[in-house]
Amino acid sequence: MTVFQRVRGILIGLCMLVFAALLITDPGEEAYMFIIAVLSLGFAAAGIKNIIFYFTMARHMVGGKMILIQGVIILDFALFTGSLADVPRIYILLYLIGIHAFSGAVEILRAMEAKRTVEGPWKLKLSHGVINFALALACLVFIRHSNTALLIYSVGLIYSAVIRILSSFRRTTFVMIQ
Amino acid sequence: MQADFHYYATYCAAFLAGYSHEESLDIAYSAQFVDLCSRTLLAKIKGPSAAATTQLQLELMDARTDPVGLQDITRIWSAFHFLPKDLHAVKEKCIRRYLDKYRLICGPNGDLVVKTVELAKGKPLQSVGIAMHVLADTWAHANFAGTPSLVINNTNYVFYELLPEGDGFIEKPIKFRHKTSEPDDLENSIYTNSLYQSSENSIMNLGHGRAGHLPDYSFVRYKYLPAWNEYKELVKDNPHDYWNAFAQMIRAMRYIRGDYPTFEKDTYDTETVAPWEERIRGIIKKRQILASDDWKAFGEELSGQTIKDHVIDEYFDEYTKCAKEERDDTFLGRFIRGAIAHKGMVIEAIYESGNKIAGIAK
Numbered sequence A: 001m002t003v004f005q006r007v008r009g010i011l012i013g014l015c016m017l018v019f020a021a022l023l024i025t026d027p028g029e030e031a032y033m034f035i036i037a038v039l040s041l042g043f044a045a046a047g048i049k050n051i052i053f054y055f056t057m058a059r060h061m062v063g064g065k066m067i068l069i070q071g072v073i074i075l076d077f078a079l080f081t082g083s084l085a086d087v088p089r090i091y092i093l094l095y096l097i098g099i100h101a102f103s104g105a106v107e108i109l110r111a112m113e114a115k116r117t118v119e120g121p122w123k124l125k126l127s128h129g130v131i132n133f134a135l136a137l138a139c140l141v142f143i144r145h146s147n148t149a150l151l152i153y154s155v156g157l158i159y160s161a162v163i164r165i166l167s168s169f170r171r172t173t174f175v176m177i178q
Numbered sequence B: 001m002q003a004d005f006h007y008y009a010t011y012c013a014a015f016l017a018g019y020s021h022e023e024s025l026d027i028a029y030s031a032q033f034v035d036l037c038s039r040t041l042l043a044k045i046k047g048p049s050a051a052a053t054t055q056l057q058l059e060l061m062d063a064r065t066d067p068v069g070l071q072d073i074t075r076i077w078s079a080f081h082f083l084p085k086d087l088h089a090v091k092e093k094c095i096r097r098y099l100d101k102y103r104l105i106c107g108p109n110g111d112l113v114v115k116t117v118e119l120a121k122g123k124p125l126q127s128v129g130i131a132m133h134v135l136a137d138t139w140a141h142a143n144f145a146g147t148p149s150l151v152i153n154n155t156n157y158v159f160y161e162l163l164p165e166g167d168g169f170i171e172k173p174i175k176f177r178h179k180t181s182e183p184d185d186l187e188n189s190i191y192t193n194s195l196y197q198s199s200e201n202s203i204m205n206l207g208h209g210r211a212g213h214l215p216d217y218s219f220v221r222y223k224y225l226p227a228w229n230e231y232k233e234l235v236k237d238n239p240h241d242y243w244n245a246f247a248q249m250i251r252a253m254r255y256i257r258g259d260y261p262t263f264e265k266d267t268y269d270t271e272t273v274a275p276w277e278e279r280i281r282g283i284i285k286k287r288q289i290l291a292s293d294d295w296k297a298f299g300e301e302l303s304g305q306t307i308k309d310h311v312i313d314e315y316f317d318e319y320t321k322c323a324k325e326e327r328d329d330t331f332l333g334r335f336i337r338g339a340i341a342h343k344g345m346v347i348e349a350i351y352e353s354g355n356k357i358a359g360i361a362k
Helices: A003-025 A029-056 A065-086 A089-117 A121-143 A147-166 B004-018 B021-034 B039-044 B055-059 B067-080 B096-102 B111-120 B125-140 B236-257 B270-285 B294-303 B316-320 B325-331 B329-353
Strands: B157-164 B168-173 B175-177 B190-192 B221-224 B234-237
Touching: A003 A029, A003 A147, A003 B270, A029 A065, A029 A089, A065 B294, A089 A121, A089 A147, A089 B175, A121 A147, A147 B039, B004 B021, B004 B125, B004 B236, B004 B270, B004 B294, B021 B294, B021 B329, B067 B125, B067 B329, B111 B125, B111 B236, B111 B329, B125 B236, B125 B329, B234 B236, B236 B270, B270 B294, B316 B329, B325 B329
Parallel strands: B175 B190
Antiparallel strands: B157 B168, B157 B221, B221 B234
16 A cells, blocks of 8 residues: 555545534535535546546556546546535435445455455455445435434444544555565 | 575576686675665664665565655666666657656666676676676566556466477466465466555556566466557566576676676577586476575586575674774675665666656765
8 A cells, every 4th residue: 555545545534534523413405515525526536537547657558448447437426426416415315325335345345355365354344345335224224214314324434434544554465576 | 586596596607607616605695685685684784775675575565655765666676676678668659657667677688787797897796696686587577667567567367377288388377366375376376466456656566566476486487468568468488588597697707707708688608508408497497486406406516515505694793793994895795885886877877868767876
């Protein structure tokens, strides 16, 4: 993990903690708008970074088009997220839950792959994914009780934030080149 | 390459080039020491950190990958383990940042190898050892760059081992895993490599980490898709390359000893090794993780002397217990001076080619 990746992990974790605190203490229209704006900007920055990296460096690389495709999809997500500003809060919450569930599912898959081929803490990864996914499901169950769903979602955010920050301090597993 | 080639095979090459048993041991010790002389080691013996010829895994884990950190990594790995083949290589329609990394791709018979060998002429045996390490690695580490780079050093699932069968070869898919605790499984072609990291400058993308230890095994032949080669497959024939490395080391050392007036690219001393060709090719082709025992036995047959094993701290006391002003004349002092001189030469050559990726020589 590069220093930049560690700093980014910590910053994203801190942002998530702020989001969770906002949603718990003041779950008004502004809180949702703030979260949507930050998410949209974050996605846009990541997508544009990938696209620039493709055109400057990765287009000469075997498999480099995947980086372009990832960039375009993430940028598309950014635009879609930004367009949610005008929809009822329940849909925004559903969207956020969807992202949470998706990230949980991806984490589970990565943990399974890590168990097979990588040395390292795959159990932490797996439990993180399972808990994220379970919390997203719980949110869906209580979606008609929006305050309860919001509280569960916020707890999930806090948990993810803490794991992300802890992971940023973890040492990179190994390299081998000699 | 590993201790089997850098220590024992280098001893054999030095002896065949005409050095005595003791001189060959000093050259071999120095060649192997290039893989051990980290900043941690230099701090322990109170040597100058500028002489570092390698970085430990722990050092790499904490290495910065900002521009200054990248320069530091590149100075060490490009100079001693991935000597660039062509600092003026041309590739169409790419920006300077890409080209700077592309030009650091390692390969044999480049201008810098000639400069490396020329620099060692007239210098102590430690400098000869350093030059032999660098020369040998240009064969083993070809097609990878000594700087972290996803777009140059990455590999993908197209990776096949070529196993001899009849007059040709069969292709066996190679499986990679990322577990250092388990040794490479030669029988089933399961090897350990570094993790895929999409970050361009991740340490995981330094050198041949993404191809695991395959470049370090003399017996292996493999086919793969290098990230930089425009979707063209590349066959790496290590038995052929290791043979050339051995014969070229003898040629280079005979030049250093004064047997030849010049050292030119693509010249090999096949005549000297001819009587032992079958034996040497046999060791190189033998399917094993470390060929030290075979090289050692061959070396002892050649010289009729016992080759002592490489002991990392053999010369520590001599260096640390003498007066500071006398350190330059100790074994390690001469190694340190040779390492700094070689590193400076490579950094300067990279800088003069208009490439700022390794910074400037102090």
